Amino acid sequence: MKITRRQFLKGSLAAGALFAAGGTGILLGPKKAHAFSQSPNLQKFIQALRNPLTGGIPIAASDGTRTWGSITATHYTIDIGQFADQLHPSLPNPTTLWGYGQGFNGANNWTKHLGGIIVAQRDTPIQITFQNHLPGTAIIPTDSSSSFPDVGLFGVDRASVHLHGGLVPWISDGGPFDWWKPNGTFGPSFLNNQVLNPGAVAGQAEYYYPNNQSARLLWYHDHAHDTTRTNAYAGIASAFVLTDSYEAALVANNNLPGPLDPRTFYLVFQDKIFVDPNIAAIDPTWPGIMPASKAGDLWYAHVYDPLRWAVGPQPLGPPPNPSVVPEFFGDTILVNGTAYPYLEVEQRQYRFRMLNACNARFLKPKLVYAQSNAIGSVGSTEPRTAAAGPAFIQIASEGGFLPAPAMLNGPLQPRLTMAPAERTDLIVDFRNIPAGSILILYSDAAAPFPAGDPRNDYYPGNPNTPTSVRGFGPNTRTLLQIRVKARVGPANPSIALPAAFTPTDPFLVAQTPGVPIVPVPNAQGFASVKLANGTTVQAKYRYLTLNETFDGYGRLIQYIGTNVPTNLGGAGNFGRAYDSAPTEIVNNGAYEVWEFANLTGDVHPIHTHLVNWQVLSRQRFNAVTYNGTPAYIGPSKAPDPNEMGWKETVRMNPGEVIRVFAKYDLPVMPFAVPPSPRMQAAGIPNAAEYVYHCHILEHEEHDMMRPLVIV
Secondary structure, three states, X not given: OOEOOOOXXXXXXXXXXXXXXXXXXXXXXXXXXXXXXXXOOOEOXXXXXXXXXXXXXXXXXXXXXXXXXXXXXXXXXXXXXXXXXXXXXXXXXXXXXXXXXXXXXXXXXXXXXXXXXXXXXXXXXEEEEEEEOOOOOOOOOOOOOOOOHHHHHHOOOOEOEEEEOOOOOHHHOOOXXXXXXXXXXXXXXXXXXXXHOOOOOOOEEEXXXXXXXXXXXEEEEEOOOOOHHHHHXXXXXXXXXXEOHHHHHHHHHHOOOOOOOOOEEEEEEEEEEEOOOOHHHHOOOHHHHXXXXXXXXXXXXOOOOOOOOXXXXXXXXXXXXXXXXXXXXXXXXXXXXXXXXXXXXXXXXXXXXXXXXXXXOOEOOEXXXXXXXXXXXXXXXXXXXXXXXXXXXXXXXXXXXXXXXXXXXXXXXXXXXXXXXXXXXXXXXXXXXXXXXXXXXXXXXXXXXXXXXXXXXOOOOOOOOOOXXXXXXOEOOEEEEEEEEOOOOOOXXXXXXXXXXXXXXXXXXXXXXXXXXXXXXXXXXXXXXXXXXXXXXXXXEEEEEEEEEEOOOOOEEEEEEEOOOOOOOOOOOOEEOOOOOOOEEEOOOEEEEEEEEEOOOOOEEEEEOOOOEEEEEEEEEOOOOOOOOOOEOOOOEOOOHHHOOOEOEXXXXXXXXXXXXXEEOOOOOXXXXXXXXXXXXXXXXXXXXXXXXXXXXXXXXXXXXXXXXXX
């Protein structure tokens, strides 16, 4: 009988399956999984970090304005297409990628990886004409089994642009069914052009972003149904920087480096695997399913391997090839689109704005000293993990500035952890680091998180990853080398952070560090919540669950559900498929508390569209005996200081209930926004169609996503 991994012992969750207690149960051992490729040995830290301020990554340029009555929007034209980029000097060929940029001309070098960064100002709206030039042949293996019908029905050249973290009308949210193709075919939720530009030509899609949010780092990426995980991995993602008057005041009065200051660095992390020149021997079916792939291109897992993942009952037969996989973990970390770069800093204070853009890999970044300060030596590329470098002061997360600065990575301080899609804004002080020192930005987060499988943890000395050697990749622990130089010129004024931040988006509830907020629902399903302005509101209370079982091919599959059993995937399961009837139907302007019970052994980063949440509290419960009502096994705990304030991606730990709070306001638009035709077909009139989902992208698409419907 197969033993699954991650799932808590709950035999009723999947017919005929035995689940591993405590969420571990990983199939370990040194035996190599079938057809799982690894990158060639790339020398670490021989190329500089790409910096958008110096042209290493293109910043998008406006091409005019558009108007709606008295509203004027800055206009951009951004292309989506195929290109090639040299991501490491030793790769035998430039890597074929899909992504954003401007000036598409069909040439391989028309843009750079992560190109099209947008810098915006609060309350200055933006309209973007996206132009889809994607070819009809994928560069990443795509699953066309019955679990992913859109690939087989409509092809791989579909695009849908999601401004991740944006407060936008649903027609510009880039939901899974908002896709369109180069030939003008579009999905059932695509009303973009009908509203914003009825005269748009085939291949164009119009999006409108009001930008009435506080300063924050957002990002935009593909969200097309059934190809989100492969399109994002292929490169269709970039940053969106939003600034405002409050951030400008901190720059002027508190000496904070501004969003485009030379002392502000944007660090976007992704994990990849590159095709080996000997790929036919490593992965025999790869040449047949990806005939155009060459050495140096991206490799992605496409075989559901029973040596690596559990297998359940298979009423539909064995998984196809290509097949969806439970998660994908690369062996090579890219930072700003290049493998193993280095960064030179002076003895100054800096601002690091980080984005975890990995499909599934969590990060726990910290600074440690290298084994040697001799640039070019093997020791300069390897960490002294016990020799801690500067700690971090976190000032903001996905939703902008925190209520107060949070201390991380110092003695007796919490360790910074970043799930996929989480952002963090840090102050790092190198003023007292001796000139000539070399530091390593280091991460040892388990993959999957938190239990881990050592085959996904690439570093020298790990017997499960023997190709990882000192000075070279594959390596997932050494993210970035930082070389500290003597300061040139006068010192900058010290950054004087306020004791508390007051961002332009006020917090809904006032939170005291260490004090949990635990609303208690009444018999009618509403709970009293005291707002920061002193008023008390009645918030609807919803019970949600995170679940894992097997699909019809015997593959692990993840679901979001309520606390009402559905028996989907086995008796006693609470999960619901994405396309089943919506349950989270929310009145516009309503306050709601959502309580998630994680019944799996994974940490799931749950991301909501439209709104930001405030995390109220966490509480351990007995996931083994869960029957719709949690049996708690400990007191409620407050969120960590760096997850207070606004969050739209929340880490939900195994065996834990997480309570989040939000006011579900639709943005006010200068034009009429029509209702969703998909929701009308489901019997919900006057509805705006959004989603919420796990941002482990392989989970999101199989099938850990649910509708968020605002009426």
